Each structure stands twice: as C-alpha cells, then as structure tokens.
Amino acid sequence: MKMIFKMAWRNIWRNKRRSIITISSIFFAVFFAVFARSFQIGVYNKMIANMVGMYTGYLQIHQNGFWEEQSIDNSFIPDQSVLDLLHDNKDITDFNERLESFALTASDNLTKGAIIMGVNLEKEDGLMDLSPKLISGEFPAHTSSSLLISEGLASYYNMSVGDSLILLGQGYHGASANGIFPVSGILKFPMPNLNDRLVLMPILAAQELYAAPERLTSLVLQIDKPEKLNKLKKYISKKLDLEKYELLDWKGLLPELVQTIQADNAGGVIIIGVLYMIISFGILGTLLMMTAERMREFGILISIGMRKSKLILTLIMESLFMGILASIIGISVVSPVRYYFNRNPIRLEDQAAESIEAFGFEPVIPASLDMDIAMNHAGIVLLIVLICTIYPIVTILRLKPVKAMRT
C-alpha cells in the first residue's frame, strides 16, 4: 500500500503545471462555495434568530389543536408533570408562559384590532429583547394592570405614556373581556405587523381580563443551543402527552420563513451547482489527458503483473489526493475569512438596511462558522472527483496491454 501511495503521490507531480492548475481550480471552487454558503447560512441563521427571538422561540407547547384554531377557548392549565419536565431539562434555559388573544382596542372615537399578549415581562425581555425596543415609559410591574403598546398603535391613537386604552374582546368560554388600562410604555418593533398592533400586558392582568385564571395559550421554551433543537424536540415529544398537548418547533410556527429560506436557498444551490459543474469539467479534462498520456504505462503495469483493480486504486488515490489537498487548502484559507466576517458582519446601510428592517430583520450579513458547510463542500468536491474518475476506470477495465503499449 505504501508503494501504491508513493506512486500515486509522485504521479500527481509528473505534470506539475497541470496538477497545480487542477488543484487551484478545486481550491477556488471550495473557497467560493464555502464563502458564499457561509454568508447564505449566516443570513438564514440571523433571520431565524431574529424571528424566533422576536416572537416565537424555538419550541412551543400548546393545548392540542391550538395552532389550528388560535382561540382562548383552546388555552390550558399546564400539568405539573409538564412544568417538571421543562424545569429538569438542562437544554431548556427557561420557559415563558403566554396568554395570547385578540381584542378591539379603542380610544376617543378610534378603534383597531390588536394582538394581546399576556406575558411575564421580565422573562419575555430575555427572549424578545424588549428593553432596547422601549422608546418611552417603563415596564409595568408583574402585578400591575398597565400596558405596553407598540409604537404604530400609539401613533394611530396619538397616545403617549400615561394615557389609557380600552380593550374589548371575548374571554374564556364566551365571557366578556372588557377593560380600560393605562399605558406604561411604548415599544418599537422592527416588524410592521407587530409594530402596528401589539399590546403586551402582565400575564396576571391578561388572565383576569380574559376570565382565564392560571390559563395559558402557550409555553415558549428558551434554549441556548439551537443545534440541539431536534434532539430536544424528540426527547420532549416522547415525554409529553401528545393527546393533550402539541409541540411545535420554529419551523412549524413560522412556515412562511421556512418557505422564504427554501426559495432563497434553492437559488444559492443552483449558483454553486453551476460552479461545481465548471470545476467538474476541469477535473474531467485533467483525468482525460492524464489517461491518454499514460495508456502505454498502464499497459506495461498490467503486462508485468499488476492487477487492474490495483491500478484503478492507484488512479483513485491520485484523484483523491488532488481533491483532498485542494479541499484542505481551500478550507484553511476560507476559515479565517469566515471568522472575520462572523465577528465583523457586513452592515447594510441606508435604503438596503431599511428594506431589511421593514421585514423585522437586523440589517447585517454575518458569515456562519458552521463546520458542516466546509465539510459538506469538501465532500462534494471529493464526490465529483470520484465521479470523474469513472472515465479512467472504464478505460483501464477495457484496456488490452498490447494495444496500450503501442500508443
């Protein structure tokens, strides 16, 4: 094996210029593919983190059927076993209780529909990052019945801190849900649909308003390692009574975001596919030339007693050496660049930033440091190399030593 290795390695350097060109082309493919994908995945992760952090969290538990019919009648009082399950799991850093519903808001002679979220504001600040969004006033105390309203709603009613807002809605099992509540603060959300109609209030006040004491519409789970999400979801699914509860991850909660990412991702994959196709022809060209140049040598090796299988192994090694070498160099060079752009993400400015912010996303383009990106692309390159090696393999399998030695 050592000699086969040695032969394969030395064969690469027989035609140095050609090998260097081939290795360089593979290197650039790996570099650009990993570079481009790192930004693409980085942006997706940022979008997910924005959306998940803004509103949904990575996982939510509801009463079974709530997500299909988001009514306060589908609220629930969580069993102690559920709370224990969440408390005991080290991967869950915290969980937020929410009571969410809708109400008609009114002030003077104006009305507007709004999303009412009864939350534990202290915990919710950790998830939704509310403090920086508070543009005036303060957070109400846990036992208070004051409101935080979104900036869009405040400007609709021309309202400021200290004014009062009327809420009119339907409570649990048809009870009336009416009240007048002082505004203690105004929040500015980047997402227009939240900024125009969100009202936050302490959960106790919301439960009282909706005549739903102790009831929740969702338990929002906070985790600090999103990569463990699938494992955690599987674990909780096993422990949770799925007849009674439903467990949804962010993909189930934000299907529009998933579709947006999938559509954008498809574009990226096509571009990288074209890049790889060009590189494939380069690799194939090298192998075609190498095979044609060495037909005589192949004939000799078979004549003197080398089995075709060993000869094929040598050729596969040669091709893989080039692929592995180029991938290692590519990954080594792109890694510090990715690291730099992860620590110093590209910040969009002016109109570009505004258009991104309008969708509720932070206007930054960070590079992902996920090692899977580099490994996947190295794997793709090696696969391409192996596919291209089919040509010399077939040539060797068909080779007649006498004919080959005449070339």
Added chain:
Amino acid sequence: MEIIKTTHLTKVYSNNGLEVKAVNHIDLSIEEGEFTAIVGPSGSGKTTLLNMIGGLDDSTEGTVKIAGTNINSLSENELIDFRLKNIGFVFQAYNLIPVLTAKENVEFIMLLQGLSEKERKQRSEELLNHVGLTDKLDSRPNQLSGGEQQRVAVARALASKPSFILADEPTANLDSHSTSTLLDMMAEMNEKEKVTFLFSTHDQRVIDKARRVITIEDGKIIKDERR
C-alpha cells in the same frame, strides 16, 4: 524440461475486411535454460508470437503452455498473476515506471508478489548490483542512460524469479557498448544461473550470442537452428 510449448499457434488480424495471418500455426518448444533468438524481417510475426507466449495477446487458434499450464484457459486476473509469477518481460523501450527509482522499479514486482519489505530490499539491491547499477539505486529512469534503463528492466524481469524471460528487441535502442554489456550479462545469467531467455531481435550481435536461432517469415517458422 519443457518451459514453453505452442501448438498450432495462430494470430489473424482483420484489416478492413482483409485477413492477415501474423502468426500461422506455429509449433514451438523451448526447454529450460535455453538462450533463444527469434529472428526475421519486420512484420514477420516475431513480436506477435512473443506477445502470445507472454499472455499479452490472445491467439486466434492454437494453445500456449507455460510449464504445463495452458494460459489460454486462464481468466484475466489469473493470467496477470501467472505472468507475475512465471514470466519476466524486457521491452524494447525499457518501459520502467517513471515515478519510481531503479530500486523501487525492481521492488515493485516483488511488492505485487507480496514479499516482505526486507526481502524486497535485499533482492532488489542484489539484482541491481548484479547488473552493475549499485550506484544508481536511487536514480529515476530519466536520470539513467538507455543501457542503464535496460539493465534495470532486466533486473526487474528477474525480480519475480520467473520461469523464463521474454525480451522483445531488447537492444534495439542501445548503442554498441550498452548492447555488448547487456548481452554479456544475460549470457552469464543464462550460463551460470540457467535463466531461460527468449528474444525477438534483428540485432546480429544478439543472434551471434544465441545458442538457438528460430527464423520466422510470414508468420511461419522457416528455420530452427541450434548451435
């Protein structure tokens, strides 16, 4: 002991529908320890005959037996293994592996045979010493002269301890000094170690050294002379 036996060995090439008999029903027997030259004009069928005896080319008709084994009945892999164990090749164009040194070229055959590193090292050094290339062990083919390359090729052919060596025009690309050195070396191996050689050649110097000269013309043996 009979090492090579061909019976009605025939090779027909078809060229644009025209059939050419390169080798025409040749019956040949080579005994162990012979130093035989096959001579004849270009296109007479010398190389084709050698290729069929070496299992490099298929016969159209007839059989080749090497040390009692009918090589025509062997599968492709069996034939490759058989060549590795039984036949040493010396080609006109040396045909060394360009990326391996002289020593590695000789070792390569033994590596394919599965010999240990120690055995390979010892035997390759012995053989290269035998062909007078002790100081060229680590030279690659492009660092050797034609004569030196051909001597490495002989050492490589001997490495597997074959039943016989087939040499196709081994001196065709050599100058007279290199030819003389190579022939002396092969003749000495034949005499002292009873290595069987079968040459195809045009070279009068090789013919002069041979102890049996088989002349073929138009694919047929027309003369078989022992000296």
